[in-house]
Amino acid sequence: MHVFNEEEREILTAVKRFCEDRIKPAASAIDEEDVFPRELYTELGKAGILALTAPEEYGGLEISVHCWLECLSLISAASASLSMSVTACSSLMFLVSRFASEELGQKCLPKLATGEAIMCACITEPNAGSDVSSIATTAVLDGEHYLVNGSKIFITSGSVADYFVIFAKTRVGDKEGLICLLADKTMPGIRITRDEKKLGMRGSVTSELWFEDLRVPIDHVIGNAGDGFKVAYNTLERGRLYVAAMGLGIARAAQEAAVEYSKTRVQYGKPICKYQAIQNKLVDMEIGIDAGHALVHSIAERIERGEQTIKQASCAKVFCSELAERVTAEALQVFGGYGYCKDYPVERYFRDAKALPIFEGANEVQRNIIGKVILA
Amino acid sequence: MRIAVFVKQVMDPEAVLAFDESGALVQNEQNLIIDAYSEYAVERAVQLKEELGFEVIAVTIGDENSIPAVRHALSMGCSEAYQVSDPDQLCTIPELKAQVLAAVAKEVSADLVMGGCMSADTGRAQVMPRVAEILGLPHVNKVVEMRLEGNLVCTKSEVNDGIAEIDVQLPAVICAQEGLAEPRYPSMWDIMQTRKKTIQTRSVNEYATSCASTSHLAVVLRLKEARKSGSIIEGETLSEVVQKAVSALRDEAKVLWGA
Numbered sequence: 001m002h003v004f005n006e007e008e009r010e011i012l013t014a015v016k017r018f019c020e021d022r023i024k025p026a027a028s029a030i031d032e033e034d035v036f037p038r039e040l041y042t043e044l045g046k047a048g049i050l051a052l053t054a055p056e057e058y059g060g061l062e063i064s065v066h067c068w069l070e071c072l073s074l075i076s077a078a079s080a081s082l083s084m085s086v087t088a089c090s091s092l093m094f095l096v097s098r099f100a101s102e103e104l105g106q107k108c109l110p111k112l113a114t115g116e117a118i119m120c121a122c123i124t125e126p127n128a129g130s131d132v133s134s135i136a137t138t139a140v141l142d143g144e145h146y147l148v149n150g151s152k153i154f155i156t157s158g159s160v161a162d163y164f165v166i167f168a169k170t171r172v173g174d175k176e177g178l179i180c181l182l183a184d185k186t187m188p189g190i191r192i193t194r195d196e197k198k199l200g201m202r203g204s205v206t207s208e209l210w211f212e213d214l215r216v217p218i219d220h221v222i223g224n225a226g227d228g229f230k231v232a233y234n235t236l237e238r239g240r241l242y243v244a245a246m247g248l249g250i251a252r253a254a255q256e257a258a259v260e261y262s263k264t265r266v267q268y269g270k271p272i273c274k275y276q277a278i279q280n281k282l283v284d285m286e287i288g289i290d291a292g293h294a295l296v297h298s299i300a301e302r303i304e305r306g307e308q309t310i311k312q313a314s315c316a317k318v319f320c321s322e323l324a325e326r327v328t329a330e331a332l333q334v335f336g337g338y339g340y341c342k343d344y345p346v347e348r349y350f351r352d353a354k355a356l357p358i359f360e361g362a363n364e365v366q367r368n369i370i371g372k373v374i375l376a
Numbered sequence: 377m378r379i380a381v382f383v384k385q386v387m388d389p390e391a392v393l394a395f396d397e398s399g400a401l402v403q404n405e406q407n408l409i410i411d412a413y414s415e416y417a418v419e420r421a422v423q424l425k426e427e428l429g430f431e432v433i434a435v436t437i438g439d440e441n442s443i444p445a446v447r448h449a450l451s452m453g454c455s456e457a458y459q460v461s462d463p464d465q466l467c468t469i470p471e472l473k474a475q476v477l478a479a480v481a482k483e484v485s486a487d488l489v490m491g492g493c494m495s496a497d498t499g500r501a502q503v504m505p506r507v508a509e510i511l512g513l514p515h516v517n518k519v520v521e522m523r524l525e526g527n528l529v530c531t532k533s534e535v536n537d538g539i540a541e542i543d544v545q546l547p548a549v550i551c552a553q554e555g556l557a558e559p560r561y562p563s564m565w566d567i568m569q570t571r572k573k574t575i576q577t578r579s580v581n582e583y584a585t586s587c588a589s590t591s592h593l594a595v596v597l598r599l600k601e602a603r604k605s606g607s608i609i610e611g612e613t614l615s616e617v618v619q620k621a622v623s624a625l626r627d628e629a630k631v632l633w634g635a
């Protein structure tokens with residue numbers, strides 16, 4: 001098991017404090033108002049929290065994967081919707097630093113690391129959800145530019161983004177392939193048509209976008225034309241692990257709230273935690289969270305050793321996202337009628353957790369990936 | 377000009393307290409944080425450093441658990457840090473702690489000594505005034521505002537129902553109260569930068585003249601007993617309620633006789 005060194009402990013203490021003092025008190029209003037908390041995000045950037053995973057050459061601090069997973073859990077426990085933007089940012093910083101040119105990296109990474117700029121990943125389309133191969137957005141080579149046309153849906157941070165990582169169909173020689181391009185909001189041809197009204201993760205915007213003759217210079221290709229799948233899958237592998245960490249954070253917040261409540265709520269003359277039915281719920285939550293924790297850190301260990309983690313990341317994503325769903329539902333049950341009302345944060349945890357099995361690759365599809373590996 | 381700021385590591389006030397069988401508080405590194413009052417002092421000192429170019433030296437006493445507190449002070453912007461190593465926790469006694477801190481303040485040639493007016497854990501409020509006494513310096517307690525005018529420290533200090541404006545000559549001892557300054561969050565870059573700085577260590581034995589001169593000792597610590605739930609007296613009429621209340625006071629609480 002990973003033991004955090006003194007430096008990591010110091011970072012985690014500082015992140016925890018930021019979450020307690022700045023994020024937690026704002027979380028309920030972020031959910032209620034359903035507006036992206038730009039100021040808080042900027043503050044998070046100024047505090048250097050977004051820089052923690054960025055490479056050093058771009059002003060980042062490059063902490064261990066272990067430590068970053070804990071940071072994500074802490075932020076998710078405070079406000080899962082804010083952690084959507086943080087998770088997206090860190091996954092995309094990983095993508096850019098790994099696959100983009102030095103120039104593109106210099107263009108956006110330092111600003112992403114300080115929270116001055118926001119980036120979004122544009123993969124999903126109305127007719128291409130789980131099935132990424134059905135992407136219909138096209139990128140056609142036109143001299144020194146790619147001409148991009150098509151629409152995207154459910155794009156996290158779409159309407160507040162400065163940079164857009166776009167996946168589109170293109171021609172490579174005589175074959176069709178996927179291309180990954182970096183656009184910025186100053187390029188004409190990006191239209192934001194709406195933000196979705198959602199069950200949870202409110203305050204994290206989920207946008208519908210249209211690209212209409214968007215001209216992206218050819219030096220803004222990330223990886224090579226035709227490498228789109230490779231870029232997407234490598235990034236999603238990391239993103240799935242991050243989602244697992246989010247799940248653990250939400251589950252922990254729900255469990256802690258349930259434990260506290262169960263000690264103070266008295267029925268039939270006893271605090272309800274004295275009833276085995278309630279205690280077992282709390283215990284099962286603890287067992288799940290401990291197991292999830294061990295799982296994500298075993299994957300972090302593999303990543304630090306430079307090993308592939310495609311199957312493992314899918315396992316962690318499925319396990320921890322479903323854990324979060326289960327734990328938040330049970331925590332709500334522990335609160336009884338009060339849990340169903342907005343006076344306590346458990347109903348928010350429950351609504352937020354419901355998103356985790358869907359995005360970053362639905363769990364059914366994750367199971368397909370795992371199945372393919374174990375049956376190969 | 378040099379400012380010495382004393383910082384203390386305390387249990388997180390939010391943490392759930394636990395005691396071992398001997399009645400000592402169970403501490404682990406997860407629930408230790410820099411004391412809030414020390415932090416106000418550090419913040420104001422660092423602001424003075426930024427405004428006027430002073431040197432700010434953070435000083436702590438304690439076992440290795442006290443290191444994060446001075447590191448935090450360094451991350452906030454202090455120029456140097458000292459830890460007086462006290463592995464056996466001798467300096468939990470205010471008079472001894474004051475002795476040691478006064479000696480360190482002298483050693484670092486402090487023109488201004490700052491610290492919290494009390495600590496968020498024990499709340500004894502003794503160390504700073506004692507340091508002032510030992511050093512023979514003026515001190516102002518519960519300071520909520522301070523600025524420097526030449527050799528004068530102009531302060532506003534909290535008194536019972538108001539504010540006293542008190543000016544003292546340097547060198548002086550200033551005890552920070554909540555409100556003196558809003559502590560900054562050190563950024564992750566500050567934290568990483570700070571890791572490259574060394575913390576100077578001294579041993580408590582170099583300063584303490586006599587560890588035996590202990591006038592008092594904490595024997596055992598325990599939580600206050602939880603308040604028992606009260607009862608609501610109900611009745612049809614006011615006089616019925618009063619009757620019931622009087623009986624309860626007489627027969628159950630036994631605080632009324634003869635009524």
Ligand SMILES: Cc1cc2nc3c(=O)[nH]c(=O)nc-3n(C[C@H](O)[C@H](O)[C@H](O)COP(=O)(O)OP(=O)(O)OC[C@H]3O[C@@H](n4cnc5c(N)ncnc54)[C@H](O)[C@@H]3O)c2cc1C
Nearest residue numbers: 121122123124129130154155156355359360361362364365
């Ligand atoms: C909050 C939120 C944020 C998001 N952020 C982003 C973002 O930033 N960028 C982005 O590009 N996308 C984003 N998405 C989109 C997300 O990735 C997709 O919703 C997801 O991939 C599923 O696609 P779909 O919604 O079209 O569902 P569909 O693909 O239509 O799936 C419907 C159901 O069928 C199941 N299913 C589909 N195919 C199979 C199969 N072969 N075998 C078994 N079951 C199958 C699915 O698992 C699901 O249960 C986000 C979504 C949400 C909810």
